[in-house]
Amino acid sequence: MPLLAQTPAPAAAAAAPAAAEPAAASPAPSAENWVTGYVEFGYRGLTGVGGSFSTYRSVVDLGSGLKLNDTDFTILDPKHRLFDRIRVRADHWGDDPWSSLHIFAEKRELYKFLVDVRRLSYFNDLTSYADPNLTRGIGLDQQSFDTRRYVGTYRLELFNNHLISPYLEYERDASSGSGVTVFQTSADEFAVPDTTTDSTDIYRGGTHISGRRFHVTLEAGGTVFKSSQNTYTYTSAAGNPGNNPVPVFGQTLDLTSLLDAYGIRGRSVFTRGAFTATPFRWLDVYGNFLYSEPRSTVNYLQYDSGNFLLESQVLFYNSEQYLVASQAKLPHTTGNAGFEIRPLNRIRVLEAWSADRLHNAGSASQNDTLYSGSPSSSNASSMLIADQLQAALASNYSQTDTTVIFDATHNLTLRGGYRYVWGNASDVVLPAQGLPGVINENLRRNVGLFAATYRMGTKMSLTAELEKGDSSGAYFRTSLYNYNKVRGIARYQLLKTLRASADYSVLSNNNPNDGAPYLFFSHQETLALDWTPKGDKLTFDGSYSHCSFHSEISYLNPGTLTTLPSDYREDCHSISGYLNTSIHAPGKAGKEHPVQLSAGGSAVLTSGSNPTTYYQPTARLSVPVTKHVGIFGEWCYYGLGETFYGYDSFRAHLFTGGLRYTR
Amino acid sequence: MPSTKQRGHGGAGLIACALLALILFPGKASPQAPKKFGDEYAGSETCQTCHEDLFNNLRKSAHTVVDTDARLGWKGHACESCHGPGAEHAGSADATKILNPAKLTAERTDKICLTCHLNTVKQSERVNSSHMKDTVSCVACHTVHANGPAGLVARTAPQINSLCTSCHLDVKAQFAKPFRHKIPENEMTCVDCHNPHGSARQTMLNTFSSNEPGCFKCHGDKRGPFTFEHAPVKYEGCGTCHEPHGSVNARMLNRNEVRFTCLECHSNLPAVGAMATKVGNSSAGTVPPAIHDLRLPRYQNCTVCHQKVHGSYADRFLLR
Numbered sequence: 001m002p003l004l005a006q007t008p009a010p011a012a013a014a015a016a017p018a019a020a021e022p023a024a025a026s027p028a029p030s031a032e033n034w035v036t037g038y039v040e041f042g043y044r045g046l047t048g049v050g051g052s053f054s055t056y057r058s059v060v061d062l063g064s065g066l067k068l069n070d071t072d073f074t075i076l077d078p079k080h081r082l083f084d085r086i087r088v089r090a091d092h093w094g095d096d097p098w099s100s101l102h103i104f105a106e107k108r109e110l111y112k113f114l115v116d117v118r119r120l121s122y123f124n125d126l127t128s129y130a131d132p133n134l135t136r137g138i139g140l141d142q143q144s145f146d147t148r149r150y151v152g153t154y155r156l157e158l159f160n161n162h163l164i165s166p167y168l169e170y171e172r173d174a175s176s177g178s179g180v181t182v183f184q185t186s187a188d189e190f191a192v193p194d195t196t197t198d199s200t201d202i203y204r205g206g207t208h209i210s211g212r213r214f215h216v217t218l219e220a221g222g223t224v225f226k227s228s229q230n231t232y233t234y235t236s237a238a239g240n241p242g243n244n245p246v247p248v249f250g251q252t253l254d255l256t257s258l259l260d261a262y263g264i265r266g267r268s269v270f271t272r273g274a275f276t277a278t279p280f281r282w283l284d285v286y287g288n289f290l291y292s293e294p295r296s297t298v299n300y301l302q303y304d305s306g307n308f309l310l311e312s313q314v315l316f317y318n319s320e321q322y323l324v325a326s327q328a329k330l331p332h333t334t335g336n337a338g339f340e341i342r343p344l345n346r347i348r349v350l351e352a353w354s355a356d357r358l359h360n361a362g363s364a365s366q367n368d369t370l371y372s373g374s375p376s377s378s379n380a381s382s383m384l385i386a387d388q389l390q391a392a393l394a395s396n397y398s399q400t401d402t403t404v405i406f407d408a409t410h411n412l413t414l415r416g417g418y419r420y421v422w423g424n425a426s427d428v429v430l431p432a433q434g435l436p437g438v439i440n441e442n443l444r445r446n447v448g449l450f451a452a453t454y455r456m457g458t459k460m461s462l463t464a465e466l467e468k469g470d471s472s473g474a475y476f477r478t479s480l481y482n483y484n485k486v487r488g489i490a491r492y493q494l495l496k497t498l499r500a501s502a503d504y505s506v507l508s509n510n511n512p513n514d515g516a517p518y519l520f521f522s523h524q525e526t527l528a529l530d531w532t533p534k535g536d537k538l539t540f541d542g543s544y545s546h547c548s549f550h551s552e553i554s555y556l557n558p559g560t561l562t563t564l565p566s567d568y569r570e571d572c573h574s575i576s577g578y579l580n581t582s583i584h585a586p587g588k589a590g591k592e593h594p595v596q597l598s599a600g601g602s603a604v605l606t607s608g609s610n611p612t613t614y615y616q617p618t619a620r621l622s623v624p625v626t627k628h629v630g631i632f633g634e635w636c637y638y639g640l641g642e643t644f645y646g647y648d649s650f651r652a653h654l655f656t657g658g659l660r661y662t663r
Numbered sequence: 664m665p666s667t668k669q670r671g672h673g674g675a676g677l678i679a680c681a682l683l684a685l686i687l688f689p690g691k692a693s694p695q696a697p698k699k700f701g702d703e704y705a706g707s708e709t710c711q712t713c714h715e716d717l718f719n720n721l722r723k724s725a726h727t728v729v730d731t732d733a734r735l736g737w738k739g740h741a742c743e744s745c746h747g748p749g750a751e752h753a754g755s756a757d758a759t760k761i762l763n764p765a766k767l768t769a770e771r772t773d774k775i776c777l778t779c780h781l782n783t784v785k786q787s788e789r790v791n792s793s794h795m796k797d798t799v800s801c802v803a804c805h806t807v808h809a810n811g812p813a814g815l816v817a818r819t820a821p822q823i824n825s826l827c828t829s830c831h832l833d834v835k836a837q838f839a840k841p842f843r844h845k846i847p848e849n850e851m852t853c854v855d856c857h858n859p860h861g862s863a864r865q866t867m868l869n870t871f872s873s874n875e876p877g878c879f880k881c882h883g884d885k886r887g888p889f890t891f892e893h894a895p896v897k898y899e900g901c902g903t904c905h906e907p908h909g910s911v912n913a914r915m916l917n918r919n920e921v922r923f924t925c926l927e928c929h930s931n932l933p934a935v936g937a938m939a940t941k942v943g944n945s946s947a948g949t950v951p952p953a954i955h956d957l958r959l960p961r962y963q964n965c966t967v968c969h970q971k972v973h974g975s976y977a978d979r980f981l982l983r
Contacts, residue, residue, distance in 0.1 A: 291874070429979050
């Protein structure tokens with residue numbers, strides 16, 4: 001379907017003069033540069049971290065040692081035997097908390113092969129907020145963890161650019177580690193160590209069917225999920241007193257031993273169909289159908305001993321056996337369809353419908369046996385609490401969206417639209433006895449959208465957007481209800497070497513719900529400058545941003561049974577700037593490989609409910625030694641400060657030096 | 664039942680407004696229609712004579728197939744497949760005698776690209792793409808005259824992130840906060856989470872396993888399905904509680920202390936009016952006054968006890 005400039009196709013190759021045809025069919029490189037790229041490695045040193053080392057690890061977590069900093073190279077086969085090109089990128093290998101490897105190999109019209117591997121470390125241990133044991137001198141994050149995660153994607157696509165192009169993909173996401181979690185009883189909670197593992201294997205296959213006027217993708221796949229969480233703790237000395245050291249009904253509660261284990265197994269199937277078509281020059285049609293059905297089965301067991309209280313029956317017990325078998329199934333269907341129609345030269349009408357249906361059904365069988373007294377004594381007794389629970393969660397969401405885009409003049413584009421969102425949701429838990437939990441909510445939202453974009457060539461562009469929503473139902477009091485979103489974006493080339501950008505956004509949301517109204521207001525202003533006074537020899541980019549959040553909700557003061565407002569406020573200032581210079585030394589080598597210096601960083605200052613500052617300045621110097629080899633040095637500083645939780649602050653300097661080989 | 668009387672009229676109204684605007688802004692008959700400069704083609708090698716650098720870049724990029732593959736219909740005329748017939752320009756060396764896509768409106772520029780690229784899987788969600796609706800042109804991200812085998816679009820993490828944040832300044836500022844996904848470290852890219860061509864999910868979020876949030880690609884342990892789900896995760900997604908771009912909360916919550924995130928939904932004031940009329944309902948999460956004395960640190964950090972906050976396989980109150 002030729003359009004625009006392509007209206008009169010040049011009678012394909014026949015009309016072209018033979019002499020004008022290119023002689024070579026591919027960009028064959030010369031034999032000596034079939035590998036191009038660079039590799040950079042070095043040694044990083046970390047000064048002694050001032051302040052909280054746990055917080056440093058939770059935020060930055062960079063250590064000392066030899067690193068493969070970065071490599072990126074491309075291999076071109078001039079004879080195109082097994083591949084046309086292979087591109088390899090890898091960075092942060094060594095003892096860094098995150099590493100990645102990316103390989104892409106291609107032989108045109110035969111295959112594309114992609115490998116993407118990432119290794120991540122998650123460490124989180126901050127005692128800052130609401131540690132119940134802090135008054136006893138114990139600083140412990142009761143939800144901390146130290147895990148390693150591996151994410152890998154392997155994809156093979158065959159016969160790309162052909163009518164039919166099949167593909168296969170395998171992904172794996174796996175994690176393992178340890179941490180601290182909480183064993184919860186009805187009158188006390190006990191921090192205990194735990195270990196966790198989980199893995200998800202995803203298999204998918206499909207095919208692309210492509211024609212000039214249409215495209216269809218069909219895909220099917222499945223996942224296998226495994227997860228385990230285990231806790232074991234035992235003490236022969238004084239028991240773990242937990243978070244509640246105060247005697248309850250005259251007795252002190254404690255934990256002396258605990259063994260609990262989760263065994264979770266899941267699997268799912270999924271399918272996907274997507275199509276695009278251009279039946280007429282003035283009409284494009286789109287559609288997608290997506291379906292997945294994950295399932296899970298779980299066995300949970302727990303043995304604990306100590307001195308515990310069942311508050312609902314004021315019953316003290318010494319040990320417990322708790323067994324749960326549960327399962328869940330969640331069929332999830334998503335579909336959307338739409339079209340773009342161009343009835344007139346300057347008008348486009350976009351219409352999109354989408355629907356999302358998910359229905360989770362779960363059931364759990366629970367047996368909780370409580371033992372009191374010594375098993376060998378005459379006053380030993382036990383009590384069995386058995387329960388069967390059925391749970392169902394459903395969400396039906398639909399949306400229709402109409403947009404009209406009108407090119408009023410060559411420089412001015414206007415856009416107007418209307419969106420209607422509707423749905424319902426329910427969340428039900430049915431116990432065999434006792435009170436059921438039932439939630440039923442409806443969603444109805446009308447949204448108007450307006451926007452205008454003014455462009456003056458590439459020198460200036462101004463965009464203003466307004467979205468106004470009016471609801472008669474929402475799921476949560478914090479959901480968008482009666483709201484306004486405003487956004488303005490401006491770009492202006494002040495000078496040939498200076499470009500300024502500004503961004504302003506506002507969101508106000510008001511849920512006038514009887515009993516518990518909710519107000520939310522946020523705005524953010526950003527100004528950025530790009531300055532290139534001497535081309536690539538000297539560049540500077542800097543930005544300043546201010547944001548502000550305010551939310552207000554009412555709550556019932558249990559002491560006075562009066563309604564009080566709760567206010568949340570946060571202000572944030574963010575500044576960043578980077579200066580880059582390239583100094584060319586005399587001679588050809590110096591011209592090709594200049595000395596490079598870059599320096600800059602960012603700073604964040606927040607105020608409000610939890611004032612925080614975070615500074616990240618950095619500087620790097622690269623000096624060429626020979627045509628292919630250069631050396632570099634880098635300095636980074638990280639500094640976190642908290643006003644209310646000063647013991648969580650830290651500061652650290654990192655120095656890195658190394659070699660870079662470029663070919 | 665909630666009123667639905669507004670439904671169905673807005674779209675027609677907007678079309679009427681657009682038609683009215685067309686009358687009010689008549690402009691030229693076809694202000695964006697590209698001019699056609701003759702019918703004669705010059706051939707890429709003629710273009711090379713003056714634009715050797717661009718020609719060489721083209722030969723190194725994926726677009727070289729346009730010049731070499733006869734099936735595409737432009738063999739030897741790759742330059743003119745976008746710029747239109749160039750013989751008049753080549754003969755006169757007059758820059759005004761050739762079509763320059765950079766000077767067209769976004770929509771017109773896109774149409775040139777989409778002549779070949781529309782019917783591909785990447786464009787199957789185009790109608791849901793806010794980039795498309797905001798008239799962000801293909802060439803805002805894709806550099807057609809790129810140099811090198813990577814060509815056309817940014818491939819490395821620093822390039823991708825720099826490209827996205829050059830427009831999304833507000834997001835760039837959020838990533839300066841201490842707890843964030845590793846975008847500033849260039850260990851992740853914006854397109855790991857977002858699909859710039861459009862997606863079935865809000866905010867052009869990537870999908871996992873067909874139609875689930877792309878977050879589960881790395882956070883598979885939060886996926887479930889749980890026997891006892893935490894409803895917001897399934898109803899409104901991870902962004903209900905989390906600010907993935909950056910936060911001062913260690914778990915990237917949208918409030919700096921966990922209690923503020925939880926209590927905004929789990930307020931102890933029921934919406935009595937909504938319950939009575941079923942209009943204006945939004946009370947999911949409301950809890951009756953309970954044992955929690957929020958003045959004590961023991962009750963302030965909600966997830967100490969309700970640790971399975973994404974959903975539980977064993978406890979309806981998400982305690983274990």
